[in-house]
Amino acid sequence: LPELPEVETVRRQLAGSLIGMTFTAVEKTEPAMVRDCTALEVERRVPGRRILGIDRLGKFIVVALDGGVFLTLHLGMTGRLLIDPVDGPGPHSRFLFTLEDDTGRSCRLEFRDPRKFGRLHLTTGGPAPRMRGLGPDAWLGEWDADYLAGRLRGRRVALKAFLLDQSNLCGIGNIYADEILWWTGLSPLRPAGALGPDDVARLVQEIPTRLGEGVRLLGCTLSDFVDTAGEPGEFQDWLQAYGRQGQTCTRCGGVLTRTIVGGRGTAYCPGCQR
Numbered sequence: 467l468p469e470l471p472e473v474e475t476v477r478r479q480l481a482g483s484l485i486g487m488t489f490t491a492v493e494k495t496e497p498a499m500v501r502d503c504t505a506l507e508v509e510r511r512v513p514g515r516r517i518l519g520i521d522r523l524g525k526f527i528v529v530a531l532d533g534g535v536f537l538t539l540h541l542g543m544t545g546r547l548l549i550d551p552v553d554g555p556g557p558h559s560r561f562l563f564t565l566e567d568d569t570g571r572s573c574r575l576e577f578r579d580p581r582k583f584g585r586l587h588l589t590t591g592g593p594a595p596r597m598r599g600l601g602p603d604a605w606l607g608e609w610d611a612d613y614l615a616g617r618l619r620g621r622r623v624a625l626k627a628f629l630l631d632q633s634n635l636c637g638i639g640n641i642y643a644d645e646i647l648w649w650t651g652l653s654p655l656r657p658a659g660a661l662g663p664d665d666v667a668r669l670v671q672e673i674p675t676r677l678g679e680g681v682r683l684l685g686c687t688l689s690d691f692v693d694t695a696g697e698p699g700e701f702q703d704w705l706q707a708y709g710r711q712g713q714t715c716t717r718c719g720g721v722l723t724r725t726i727v728g729g730r731g732t733a734y735c736p737g738c739q740r
């Protein structure tokens with residue numbers, strides 16, 4: 467699933483291509499994926515509006531339009547945002563927009579999603595209300611060891627589940643949680659509230675570092691993720707834990723194992739993650 471680095475990769479490309487452009491038409495909508503308004507309102511209210519900015523919080527992309535209107539996009543499990551796809555629109559094309567810049571150059575933005583778990587929210591005055599419960603952005607948000615220690619205190623939930631809970635920090639999913647934990651040397655099964663100051667310090671170091679590496683490598687492509695040009699990322703070539711159960715740990719030479727934490731498949735090294 468797209469996590470913070472994959473969403474940031476898409477956001478940067480959208481921002482580089484689309485800021486300053488004006489929506490000219492909405493050619494296609496998918497009512498099942500629309501939130502906070504109707505598909506008809508998307509068709510009526512988006513055309514004519516200029517894109518002022520494209521930001522991100524966790525796994526949400528927020529497109530600010532003039533007139534105080536916001537489009538909030540979430541890729542769900544299999545969503546892709548493609549600019550001028552050569553192979554589109556196809557059967558999984560759910561939203562199709564055309565945009566034009568001041569010189570008359572136009573382009574198409576396609577939201578493609580086989581499984582329809584992606585979302586498009588149209589709101590006025592601020593981004594989607596669903597974002598209100600999110601903690602700070604795990605990569606660029608304003609949080610520190612004191613914040614993290616406060617959130618961890620007294621929690622009996624497993625550390626991996628704590629990292630996946632978007633109300634603590636937002637943007638971390640299953641892949642980057644396993645990677646962050648491997649790099650910290652902490653077990654995904656540790657009760658969150660049992661961490662000491664040294665453990666918290668390691669998390670404060672590794673959470674932004676690993677997410678930043680994911681951004682630098684343009685995301686992780688194991689099955690679905692591609693950028694706005696349809697290109698895969700490279701982070702998958704550098705995985706140390708996620709999906710490596712049964713393989714050798716590059717740090718201690720032990721064998722990584724797989725377990726379930728909070729309902730999610732989890733790979734870790736019992737030899738050096740304590």
Ligand SMILES: [Zn+2]
Nearest residue numbers: 715718735738
């Ligand atoms: Zn190990």
